[in-house]
Amino acid sequence: MADRVLVPWRQNRDNAPPGMRVSVFDGEGDPPGDLSDVGFYVVPYGRNQRVDLITQMPELSVVQVLTAGYEKVRGVLPEGTTLCNGRGLHDASTAEHTVGLMLAAQRDLPRWAVDQRAHRWDPYYTRSLADSRVLIVGYGSIGQAIEERLLPFETEVVRVARRARPExxxxxxxxxxxxxxxxxxxxLVAPHTPETEGLIGEEELAKLPDGALVVNVGRGPLLDTAALLAEKGRVRAALDVTDPEPLPRDHPLWDAPGVYVTPHVAGGAQAFYPRARRFVDAQLRRWAEAAPLRNIVR
Structure with missing residues (x-):
């Protein structure tokens, strides 16, 4: 059995159980030598996830991703390899970014920033988050964290998931x-699957009232970009994820009326990293003790 572990952070190597062979690779540059003896691979977080390296690990037992979604790994994961995701690690960061996007859009904060740079004092009344009815589509751990932060703003939250749970x-x-x-x-905070692709498209946008706001912190393909652009500002959007992604410099979404874009940063705030490192430490201890791993998705 391959027993070497490949982790993204030195802390995980330093905190590893005694006797465990641990190498550090953060996704930058070349990986550390021959990977054929890697049994546990923690995929680096961020732009350079290097899921392609999985094909160089013939004895791989466990792949740990640090995101809730794992669509990038599915196509290269060997049969019989355990896959664990990062469910719960991004809850706080994603939830606070989501509420920030809502507040920015409802209170027109980007407009005030433009006015400040122009030295222009032009007050007017904006929309409010209070008394808004908010549909959370994808009521998992992140959806619940968003709800917890919304309720003190005196919103009405409506929970939506793949299956109804009346209780x-x-x-x-x-x-x-x-x-x-x-x-x-x-x-939108649902995962990207064949069933959720285009979940909000032309028909769904047409059902929304004028001035409604769609916030996407799930995956870009949940929202039909062409359909959103066709609304020409009637329905607004605050997007941390886009389709395509990264968004090309000349894409019309950048300048679309009523659209706010952040570059897929909701889950990666300061709070994420110490939580992720502690989680990886705990997973390595479980693996060393042959105890059940957390967040197994396959």
């Missing part, structure tokens, strides 16, 4: 069309 007040996705006409804000 928890959760609507099924099959009821989405009936919920959209009454929504002020729709938050």
């Amino acid at each position: 928890d007040g959760v609507h099924g996705i099959d009821n989405l069309h009936g919920l959209l006409p009454g929504a002020d804000i729709v938050v």
